[in-house]
Amino acid sequence: MAIFSRESGKRVELISRLSKEHSIKLLCKVLKVARSTYYSILNHKASNREIENYSLKSKIFKVYCDNRKVYGSIKITRILRDNGYPKLSVNRVSRLMKQLGIRSITIRKFKNYRNKQNEHSELKNLVNQNFFRSKT
Numbered sequence: 001m002a003i004f005s006r007e008s009g010k011r012v013e014l015i016s017r018l019s020k021e022h023s024i025k026l027l028c029k030v031l032k033v034a035r036s037t038y039y040s041i042l043n044h045k046a047s048n049r050e051i052e053n054y055s056l057k058s059k060i061f062k063v064y065c066d067n068r069k070v071y072g073s074i075k076i077t078r079i080l081r082d083n084g085y086p087k088l089s090v091n092r093v094s095r096l097m098k099q100l101g102i103r104s105i106t107i108r109k110f111k112n113y114r115n116k117q118n119e120h121s122e123l124k125n126l127v128n129q130n131f132f133r134s135k136t
Contacts, residue, residue: 008033008037008041009041011031011032011033012033012037012038012041012042014027014031015027015028015031015033015038016042024038053096056080056085056088056092056093056096057096057099057100059080059083060076060080060093060096060097060100060102061100061102063076063079063080064076064097064102069102069105070104070105070107071104072103072104073090073091073093073094073097073104074090075104076093076097077089077090077093080093
C-alpha cells in the first residue's frame with residue numbers, strides 16, 4: 001500500500017477538477033504528478049485499518065476533550081480498553097494522537113524555593129563560634 005502526502009492529494013484533486021477542460025496527461029505533467037500516482041490516489045479504497053483508525057481518532061479526541069485536554073496516551077488507552085477496545089495498544093494511541101496534533105499536559109508540583117533561602121539567612125549562631133582569627 002502506498003502512502004501519499006497531503007500535497008499530492010491536493011494536486012490530484014486539482015487535476016480531477018480540471019480534467020474536463022484539459023487532458024490528464026498534460027495536467028499531470030504541469031503539476032509534476034506521475035499519472036500512476038494520480039490513478040492510484042483516485043482509485044484508492046480505504047482499508048479496514050484506515051477506517052478503524054478514523055473512528056479511533058474521533059473517540060480519542062472525545063476522551064481527550066472530556067478530560068480537560070490533560071490525559072495522555074496511557075490514560076486514554078485505559079479508558080478505550082474499558083469501553084470495547086481490548087487489544088488497543090498505547091503506541092497506536094500515541095501515534096494517532098500525534099496525527100491529531102494533541103498531547104498530554106503535565107503539571108508539575110509547586111515547590112516553594114523562596115522560603116528555603118529565607119530560612120538559611122535567619123539562622124542564629126547558637127554555638128557562639130568566632131571564625132575570624134585574631135592577630136596575636
